[in-house]
Amino acid sequence: MNQDVLLHVINPNSTASMTDAIGRAARSAARPTTRLLVQNPANTPPSLEGTTDQALAIPAMLAAITQAERDGARAHVIACFDDPGISAAREIATRPVIGLCQAALQTAMILSTRFTIITTLPRAVPHIEDLAARYGVGKSCRRVRAIDCPVLELETNPDAAMRKMRQEIARAKTEDSAEAIILGCAGMVEMRAPLSRQYGLPVIDGVTCAVLQAEALATAEFLTSTIGASAAPYAKMPCPQAHRIML
Amino acid sequence: MNQDVLLHVINPNSTASMTDAIGRAARSAARPTTRLLVQNPANTPPSLEGTTDQALAIPAMLAAITQAERDGARAHVIACFDDPGISAAREIATRPVIGLCQAALQTAMILSTRFTIITTLPRAVPHIEDLAARYGVGKSCRRVRAIDCPVLELETNPDAAMRKMRQEIARAKTEDSAEAIILGCAGMVEMRAPLSRQYGLPVIDGVTCAVLQAEALATAEFLTSTIGASAAPYAKMPCPQAHRIML
Amino acid sequence: MNQDVLLHVINPNSTASMTDAIGRAARSAARPTTRLLVQNPANTPPSLEGTTDQALAIPAMLAAITQAERDGARAHVIACFDDPGISAAREIATRPVIGLCQAALQTAMILSTRFTIITTLPRAVPHIEDLAARYGVGKSCRRVRAIDCPVLELETNPDAAMRKMRQEIARAKTEDSAEAIILGCAGMVEMRAPLSRQYGLPVIDGVTCAVLQAEALATAEFLTSTIGASAAPYAKMPCPQAHRIML
Amino acid sequence: MNQDVLLHVINPNSTASMTDAIGRAARSAARPTTRLLVQNPANTPPSLEGTTDQALAIPAMLAAITQAERDGARAHVIACFDDPGISAAREIATRPVIGLCQAALQTAMILSTRFTIITTLPRAVPHIEDLAARYGVGKSCRRVRAIDCPVLELETNPDAAMRKMRQEIARAKTEDSAEAIILGCAGMVEMRAPLSRQYGLPVIDGVTCAVLQAEALATAEFLTSTIGASAAPYAKMPCPQAHRIML
Amino acid sequence: MNQDVLLHVINPNSTASMTDAIGRAARSAARPTTRLLVQNPANTPPSLEGTTDQALAIPAMLAAITQAERDGARAHVIACFDDPGISAAREIATRPVIGLCQAALQTAMILSTRFTIITTLPRAVPHIEDLAARYGVGKSCRRVRAIDCPVLELETNPDAAMRKMRQEIARAKTEDSAEAIILGCAGMVEMRAPLSRQYGLPVIDGVTCAVLQAEALATAEFLTSTIGASAAPYAKMPCPQAHRIML
């Protein structure tokens, strides 16, 4: 067991202020002896609001993971609720890779029998529904709701976002009979404390859950499997030439 | 965040030597500052090898959980791979309750794309398959295998058990293309270290995973939901009289 | 074929008046030549409104099943809609064991393409949803509704319960397009007759369905399987000493 | 409750000797006071070995059901393991309609945790797998096996069929860990008694299960729903003219 | 590759005007070089509004398919949204058989992440839900709605039908967050063009999708499998005598 570990928290979008907020939440979740490398790459979309945004952010995120592992990181947190590129990250990393969505869902499955996820934009709902289905939550996830607020407005207009969040939590309790709430966006990380106090039910944010899970697996020195579909791709030389034919 | 917590680990069967082994594994998984109350009740079956054995052990286990919470426990681990009585435990506890099977499956879903569970008796296979289905692992769990060895023989004849375990792991790698192995019985907890070194793939035991998860959730002061199906049952006075009619 | 059989109907809670009502319903469902042993144990919760209540009732229920089989019972009905302890009962019984929920769902699948279950308390809804999922009803079960009335009030305030039940049936017809209704509590057994006449759709109660199924299987001398996960647990000596360590 | 009922058992194929065997099994399953109308239509295929055979048999079967209900039948058994036309039969009948496959599966779910179905031809396997999936048996059905013997040879060469059946049961026990066996063809109905005695596990035939279920539901005067998708189609005048255009 | 093919489009009901409308849609979907045999049988129900109507239409439809294949058809379209008899048709045909529902669902899965199906009568909803489940659309199909209008009124009162359709599309956009609409009845084929222009989302009709798919598979000379459950039933002589016994 290794009680003094370095965790790598990568925000795949390029908004530094969101990285800072994620860092504060990670710091407050982790043990004092745990060191945190928290970062975001350059030139990725400033928020990931769809699978295209994700696709454009993943290569830089993978490079950061490879480098962080060389620098001694014992586990990685992908700090975006869509868990972008998590399969690829697990191929290249030898240390555990934790996604916010998977960690939050696993926690909600422990703390409640039925829960609701509340995210930012309605367009994210089908994607999160599909993730939840892939992670096997079944009927435990009553519903995925959206506050209809772009990710970046969580910072620029936090009061409006909080007001809409309160409305959706109230609806989740009465309409969905939700016993717990998952905050479905890394940008919502600072909403957790005030909401938990107010509503008398667990309010779960993915950053806290993922950092805790990463720290635990790193301490126990668990490793990602390196065989089968978990193996790293073998090195191949890309062809530097595009090829285009009209037939 | 509370870095110095008391965890309650309850072995629901009444075999003290198994409780001791679980305690050793729990101690080595937990942080030095974490205190552990590890116990088993009296008069429950000495091993839980079916749903009847479980049913007979659950009332005493629930009483122990209630008492441990009064004594300051911040999270509970049910140290049996069948997760017996976990729904009831979550009704009566206000702190998180972690089951070995759920914790091991959640870990395996993070560390691999496909894994195999290896348990003791063939009769446990359908029950574990059903648990895995309820926890939503889908095709990630390739197969549940059994070494055909009663739980108590893990202690009385450890060499034979280890030999059969090695055979099944070898089969899991070739026949199931398993990328990780879950040890499907609390009594297998001390097999983890030697097997991990040998096979080059993650060998996951539920005690370690559950203690880590319990410690993490306790540290973050997560609570079990207390509304809906997660609420405690209201107090009712049992009728002391049996009633029997022939019609 | 054996046309003259003894059936065992066990109400696992300790409310004798509910046992009597179940007995009346069982008697009116069974053939005149069928004898019925209807009973409840002492000291179990007076109503089972959650998995804790169930856990506390199951050991006494299992003892009653073992004894009834010695007394000649040819099939057993667990007269509670949650089907508590049904797997354990099937391990220890050699005769068929029928649960109210499973029997009612099997009947509803024969009589309709879509149905709604109406139970007592909202807290029971997730548990019944999970049972229905395990029994494989899929989309045939449109919804599980609750009349928000504790089990014991079905007896103490039957008019209010009936009024709320009528409201929910009306909603099930219009909102759920339900073609049949399942009464989701053993305590609702006497509502069936008046409701069936009124609503022009099958109203299905579990006691009737389970008694019919038990009688049929007993007559044909079907036995529960005694191999694999259906085998009885082998006898083991419980340790009379609790064990508790602080680590 | 009506203890003296008329049941209608319809073999949709046109082989009278199979109808006689089905009649014998039905008679031995039913109560002495139950009357049985057992029949097959003219001009349908002599065995139903695929969905085409089924399609050609269904219209005559539906006509027989309508007529039997006019003649006082209180429930109908479709005596073919493929449950052909069961949805249509439930639209036009007001009394319960029971299929062999559904009845056998419901019984197997009560008597065991895992079972195997053994049918005649390999080509029937996917169809029965799909039926089992639709009825929601999930992992409880371990496997659908075939003895590779056409339906009509069950009569013309019973010894060979029995020999192959014994081989498949032996394999189901060892390879599938089956705790019960379902005979997956109405023509296998007379195999049940000798096989049950020999193998020490429940051998379930659909005719017995369906007759018992039909008798039970008829006695309790259950009716098929007549609303929604369970309603009879409204009468419409077919156009006597075919229409054909080349475009 | 064969660019000049004959497609067979069979409307299984006996309403010639609906066959004509289907023919017009098929003609406008197909390539100029593709020839179309569009027809309906005599004496089948004038509309298929339930599984009984389907059952009565299938034998004549199968005969038409067999004959069309002799006449050179290279693919078959069953022009009814319930895909009646499609398994049987695939047994007897050697060329591909396409159903409207399957083709429309496959198209909707390509063009959107979430869609809603809108059919005629509420009684068709469970049947279409079951079809969609069998075709594996999962949560992609948000809901099956009905405009509550019998099939034949689509022709006799098209304005009322169109008005109700517009209401349901509006609800599908706001309540279901549908990104595409499937018209769930062959009789709605001429609604597609005006609705697509108006609502700014894909409006998918099964006739167009199925004709395109049939033409593509015919061109590439794909054949239906002829082994296993896809094999034609072997020829058997029906017994011309009905058989009826009272037992």
Place this chain on the structure above:
Amino acid sequence: MNQDVLLHVINPNSTASMTDAIGRAARSAARPTTRLLVQNPANTPPSLEGTTDQALAIPAMLAAITQAERDGARAHVIACFDDPGISAAREIATRPVIGLCQAALQTAMILSTRFTIITTLPRAVPHIEDLAARYGVGKSCRRVRAIDCPVLELETNPDAAMRKMRQEIARAKTEDSAEAIILGCAGMVEMRAPLSRQYGLPVIDGVTCAVLQAEALATAEFLTSTIGASAAPYAKMPCPQAHRIML
């Protein structure tokens, strides 16, 4: 209807010879009047054998799709059996986007009741299983097999690949009762013709299926939905600065 369309076929890896083979297959599947733009980007991995390889290829592939649409492409084929980046491609494209895996599975569901997929490397098996599950094929896909041959060896050592493929097809017929075979890699496209002739069952390759589907949808002028999760991401300015903190 537009009978003369431009299709865009994008091979996301950077191996020009594979692009040429895909182009030949696409040309032979398409109608003479259909024009084909077939290309691969520069600097992507030379074969996509895992989710990392995919992640690195997707951004360039998305750029090619955007440009091809500006150049008049009416539909896009992603010519890799993993369907990499297909959700993102559907967000940014207004024309239909077809993946090889989805197209092949849709075709196999039409031509057979049970089929087997045969791919290159064992490590691809879990990924293809997950894709098949997401596309909803259920039990129709009997198994995903691998010939244990890297993608690029399909070109460098075609005889060995063909020999192994023949072995796996033979096993799929006997062990899986497969009625059709899907070739699970774009690099296998030229195996289709010889194998179809030999084995007497449909051999389905994704390139042919996807080109046919793309051509059909393009001809009918279907468009990808542009609302909800199908909408294009709104334009956002990436931050050119990476951000990295140690906490």
